[in-house]
């Protein structure tokens with residue numbers, strides 16, 4: 001099987017396409033023939049060795065995929081040929097991936113491999129955040145930073161579906177236009193407008209919730225635009241720096257600051273995580289939500305796909321088509 005390998009930590013361009021032996025499943029595992037993998041920002045960080053979790057090279061990056069079951073180990077109920085999607089730390093930028101059978105979910109009829117792969121990590125992250133952590137209500141003003149990115153646009157889609165009023169904040173008119181088409185109520189171009197002032201102008205009394213997968217210089221003005229008792233959820237630092245927020249801002253308005261990390265959330269809150277996953281599967285199956293795919297690349301161009309994300313060009317999800 002072919003795989004895109006990171007042989008030592010480095011930029012996306014250091015990936016190499018190699019032929020590797022086919023995979024065999026162990027007990028409780030299955031091997032999936034990958035048809036589509038989605039790119040996530042952490043893939044770039046894992047490759048460069050800058051992620052909070054270190055995976056020693058060599059490894060194929062890629063943490064979410066969709067495909068069909070190729071082989072099953074002892075004790076696995078799924079059948080060869082079943083259409084499944086799943087997530088893993090690494091390994092998805094390859095023709096085959098091996099993982100625990102419990103880590104995959106069936107792909108509903110009518111959903112293609114690319115959209116099934118794109119629906120994984122970003123939508124789960126955004127939904128746990130909106131549904132279980134922030135517990136948003138209809139008509140809440142929900143600010144999404146990096147709103148046209150993978151997690152960002154998933155949050156826009158899901159918050160719109162939950163009847164919140166979404167303020168999409170992003171860096172270009174093209175990104176904001178996409179957010180409006182997906183149902184955002186208002187936008188802020190944080191390269192051209194003052195983030196805090198514009199949110200206050202739109203909401204009057206301040207926002208109810210901020211979802212922040214970006215960090216850097218955007219977090220503090222967004223937090224300052226919250227109303228009394230508002231909630232600020234920190235998700236990641238795609239801007240490259242972790243902001244330091246003066247705690248008096250939190251005290252003065254009784255703001256709740258929470259972090260949400262998908263792997264620890266699932267372990268710490270298994271009941272909410274299971275409920276959220278079931279609800280997401282229902283939305284995917286019914287067509288209530290369908291991820292926006294902004295760009296597609298063949299496996300041999302996986303480096304270009306990662307570069308596209310690293311260079312802030314992604315609109316929604318970036319997909320790698322693999323056979």
Ligand SMILES: NC(=O)c1ccc[n+]([C@@H]2O[C@H](COP(=O)([O-])OP(=O)(O)OC[C@H]3O[C@@H](n4cnc5c(N)ncnc54)[C@H](OP(=O)(O)O)[C@@H]3O)[C@@H](O)[C@H]2O)c1
Nearest residue numbers: 040041146149150151170171213236237238239260261262
């Ligand atoms: N907490 C969790 O469980 C969890 C799960 C998945 C991902 N994450 C984190 O969430 C963040 C977003 O992931 P993603 O897969 O949605 O990535 P993405 O699609 O690349 O989106 C990231 C967004 O960040 C903004 N950004 C600002 N400065 C940037 C810079 N210097 N380089 C790149 N992007 C920059 C961009 O929007 P603008 O150009 O509009 O600013 C971009 O759309 C990452 O930090 C990731 O680690 C967290």
